Amino acid sequence: MTTTIHYNASELKEAIVQDADIHKRRPVLICNSHITGLAVARGLGRKGVPIIALDREDRGLAFSSKYVLHRGVCPNPVVAEKAFIQYLLDIGPAFKEKCILLPSMDEWALAMAKYADQLSEYYIWPFSSYETINEILDKSSLYKRANELGVPVPAYERVTESNHKQLPVDLSFPMVLKPINKRAFYDTFQEGLFIANNLKEYEEMTAKAKDAGLDLIAQEFVDVNRDGYVTIVVYMDGEQNLRGALAGQRLEIYPPRSGTTCLVESIEAPELTERAVSVLKAFSYEGIAECEFLYDQKDGEYKLLDINTRPWKWIGLPIHCGVNLPHLLYCAVNEEPYTSLNPKVGVKWVYMNDYKKLKEQKEGLFDGDILSKEEWMEILQHRTDESSLITMAVESNDDPEPAYRQLQNAFSKRSYYCPC
Known part of the structure; x- marks a missing residue:
């Protein structure tokens, strides 16, 4: 299979305009395009839905899927949110009917939700509003609502200058330290969260996050068995x-x-x-x-x-x-x-x-x-x-190219990280 990747919006827009197949049915735009995006592309592509895939670099596994018609490398919304939205607006006129947006990671979802009104000329945002998503992702509002409904939750507090010393007393060890910005945290540490087993680790981990400009929440470590x-x-x-x-x-x-x-x-x-x-x-x-x-x-x-x-791994x-x-x-x-x-x-x-x-x-x-x-x-x-x-997650008889792409990623000297 020949995979064409477009490295700017004008190239991708022109490719979409010229593709008669993509205009036969309402398309879906996915991002990012790694393991989660691959599953979404296959789940829709096997139903005959046209798929356009975006990612911040060109080695996401979904880029190699036969179910993806067009691929574009776009700005990373973590560091260039407005440029990412402009990229979507630049390719928008290529669609004959509005394209459905289907993000696979928080940063993509939040950017799309935040600018849903501006994107609405060319796209359909099929999720809740930016305000609602933020409320759910904010543990304080999520846990408050859950408590009101009688749904149990673990103890948690956001790490601040004022409570930094008290948190180890309130929550004890081991303690889970989770990022507010998941993708930026993963890009920095190649981990989804920290687990501090003692005060020394707590101090080291919170200092590392602070130096990286990343906010954390401290959460009770739930002693869960393997079936839990x-x-x-x-x-x-x-x-x-x-x-x-x-x-x-x-x-x-x-x-x-x-x-x-x-x-x-x-x-x-x-x-x-x-x-x-x-x-x-x-x-x-x-x-x-x-x-x-x-x-x-x-x-x-x-x-x-x-x-x-949003969709998950x-x-x-x-x-x-x-x-x-x-x-x-x-x-x-x-x-x-x-x-x-x-x-x-x-x-x-x-996986x-x-x-x-x-x-x-x-x-x-x-x-x-x-x-x-x-x-x-x-x-x-x-x-x-x-x-x-x-x-x-990756290997499939009817869509083998992503497995080959994964091998090549592993053999490459250039590192590739994705938390999905």
């Missing part, structure tokens, strides 16, 4: 109707303790689904969301940890299980809504790159290999049919 990571994922339409939902039990993360999911299994969790939906409805939320819960052994409660207001699992959240959103926007609330359970999703490293290092929540021989046989055969017991 459960996430509810949904699509809520503009009238807060629940159109799709799935519960996933996180089985492994990489790096250990502070990384992102590399193995997850679909399960049944109706009570947690009700809790997640109640919180989202309290914010009148619209869009795809991921609601993370941890089981606290101290008090026997599932505690709401985070809500991500393992969105390929609900898609494979029959709850294609991006397509549910697409159909609702096009006034052809349908509902999918009965996903397959007992199906796993794996093999990280899972293999985790097990080679003899680390993880579970000892040894969790996967069965039957699941490994499906992996080795790259099966992608609906009956398979496991789906892979």
Whole structure:
């Protein structure tokens, strides 16, 4: 497959104008274009939806997918938000009908939401307003609303000059130190968060974040067992109707303790689904969301940890299980809504790159290999049919180029980081 990447807006605009296929059906623009973007592109592309992919550099895995028609390298909204919005405005006139925006990381989502009115001439923003998203991402407002609904949450405070010395007393160790700006934090430290086990580490980690100009929140460390990571994922339409939902039990993360999911299994969790939906409805939320819960052994409660207001890393699992959240959103926007609330359970999703490293290092929540021989046989055969017991983040028989791109990224001298 020949992959053309456009490095400025005028090139991309002209390519879209000249492509007759992209004008046959309303297109979707995704960004960023790594693991999450790849799953979204496949979930929509297999339904015949035209996909345009953007990223801040040219090595995102979705750029190599056959389901992406056009690719553009655009300004990074973390450091050049207005330039990124101008890029979208510059290519906007190429679309014959409004293009749907579908971001995969907070920085892209927040920028699009913030400028949704300016973008509305050419684009459809199918998520809640900037104000609502900010409210949900702000732990103080999220946890306050959850408490009002009787949904348990962990203790937390924002780290400030005035409370810096008192926080270790209030929260004790180990303590989770989470960034306000997730992407900037990851770009700086190649980690999603810090875990401070003592006062010395707390002082060192807060000083590192301060030197980098990054704000932190300090959060109670929830003593969770290996079965206690459960996430509810949904699509809520503009009238807060629940159109799709799935519960996933996180089985492994990489790096250990502070990384992102590399193995997850679909399960049944109706009570947690009700809790997640109640919180989202309290914010009148619209869009795809991921609601993370941890089981606290101290008090026997599932505690709401985070809500991500956009697609996330393992969105390929609900898609494979029959709850294609991006397509549910697409159909609702096009006034052809349908509902999918009965996903397959007992199906796993794996990001093999990280899972293999985790097990080679003899680390993880579970000892040894969790996967069965039957699941490994499906992996080795790259099966992608609906009956398979496991789906892979990158490797796919019908779309093999992203796996090759991942190999080339690993072999390159130029580093490539993405927290998704």
